[in-house]
Amino acid sequence: MKIFSGSSNVPLAEEIAKGLGVPLSQVDRSTFPNGEIRIRVQEDVRRENAVLIQSFSEPVDFHIMEFALIADALKRGGVRKIIGVIPWLGYSLQDKVFTGGEPIAAKVVADFVSQEVKRHILVNLHSDSITGFFPVPTTHVSALDMFVDYAKTQKLSDLVVVSPDFGGLKR
Numbered sequence: 001m002k003i004f005s006g007s008s009n010v011p012l013a014e015e016i017a018k019g020l021g022v023p024l025s026q027v028d029r030s031t032f033p034n035g036e037i038r039i040r041v042q043e044d045v046r047r048e049n050a051v052l053i054q055s056f057s058e059p060v061d062f063h064i065m066e067f068a069l070i071a072d073a074l075k076r077g078g079v080r081k082i083i084g085v086i087p088w089l090g091y092s093l094q095d096k097v098f099t100g101g102e103p104i105a106a107k108v109v110a111d112f113v114s115q116e117v118k119r120h121i122l123v124n125l126h127s128d129s130i131t132g133f134f135p136v137p138t139t140h141v142s143a144l145d146m147f148v149d150y151a152k153t154q155k156l157s158d159l160v161v162v163s164p165d166f167g168g169l170k171r
Contacts, residue, residue, distance in 0.1 A: 002045060004074065006054030006066045012087065013053040025050075027070060037062070041067040052117070056090030056109070064090060064109060083155040084117040092126040093165070094131075098141035106134040126168075144171060 002025045003047035005013030010024075017024040026042040052074065054067040071082055088137065106126075110133035114120070120129065120138045130139040163169040 001049045001051065002043065002079075004041070004050055004052045004070060006067075006070060008055040008063045009053070009087065012055075016051075016085075017068060018052060029066070037066055037069055037103050039066065041070070041073045041077055043076070045074055047080050049081045049083070050074050051078045051083045051085055053085040053087070053089040056086060057088050060090035066088050067113055071113070075116040081118045082116055084113060084120040085111075085123075086120060087123045089122055089130070091124060092130055095130055097125050104133070106130050110116070110134040126165075132157075135155055153157065 001021070001022060003013060003017040003020065003022055004025050004027055005121075006027075007029060014024050028036045028038075028040040028042055032038055052067065054063055054070075056063050056067070064169055067084070067086075071084070074082055089106070089109070091105040091109045094103075095107075098105060110130070114134055114136045116134055119136055120134055122138055122140050124133070124142055124144065125140055128140060131140050163171075
């Protein structure tokens with residue numbers, strides 16, 4: 001198995017690779033003068049399983065495109081299977097049509113990033129229903145219990161928990 005990372009959170013990918021006892025595989029990233037992203041996987045991936053880790057955080061569109069380009073490069077390199085690990089799914093708040101004429105952006109992103117990927121692992125989604133937008137199997141994991149356990153072990157006298165919306169408040 002090989003672990004790859006987009007540029008959104010390389011330290012997280014390094015920690016995951018370290019925890020799995022494998023080195024983080026190398027991806028060369030650059031940008032053409034016109035702003036287009038250039039990706040080059042620097043390892044032989046033929047017949048390997050690959051894990052691609054990328055949060056779709058700011059700049060959201062850049063990180064989504066980078067993920068798709070790395071996945072395509074891996075597939076063209078002969079990888080057996082790609083598992084996408086998305087710790088934060090940009091566009092997940094747009095999981096329904098609020099006003100006529102709008103897309104369901106979370107569905108559009110799910111389709112786009114699943115073209116070469118066989119499975120996704122998603123973390124702390126805005127809504128559990130988003131997993132149904134993906135055309136490949138998904139696993140939704142929550143870090144909330146780990147966060148609560150950590151908070152309980154700290155000597156915090158003035159703890160404040162903030163939620164971006166009502167759904168997060170319920171969680």
